[in-house]
Amino acid sequence: QVQLVESGGGLVQAGGSLRLSCAASGRTFSRYSMGWFRQAPGKEREFVAAIRWIGGTTYYGDSVKGRFTISRDNAKNTLYLQMNSLNLEDTAVYYCAVDTSTVVRTTSHDWDYWGQGTQVTVSS
Secondary structure, three states, X not given: OOEEEEEOOEEEEOOXXXXXXXXXXXXXXXXXXXXXXEEOOOOOOEEEEEEEOOOOOXXXXXXXXXXXXXXXXXXXXXXXXXXOOOOHHHOEEEEEEEEOOOOOOOOHXXXXXXXXXXXXXXXX
């Protein structure tokens, strides 16, 4: 099994920055992808970013390209999401996830393990 614990969410003003962390444990991640999704009230869960654990290839949703950066620390089994230039539309619960397939997929139901989520609220 895989355990994922997110942290770093909070309240930030528009234009500000936050850094989310996701500590992973329970299995090896060498062949997996890890990523972030978000879900705003009344909306479907949306793909934000993903990274291949080996090689570090990254993928981003269109709404966050150029503003968010995903990274990982292999030694610490920790995933990060640096979020800059935040706007009101970024307000959501952010979830860390693991996909055990060999390709990166952007639909949430394809991912296998999920954290409990961390709230990000952007104020004007």
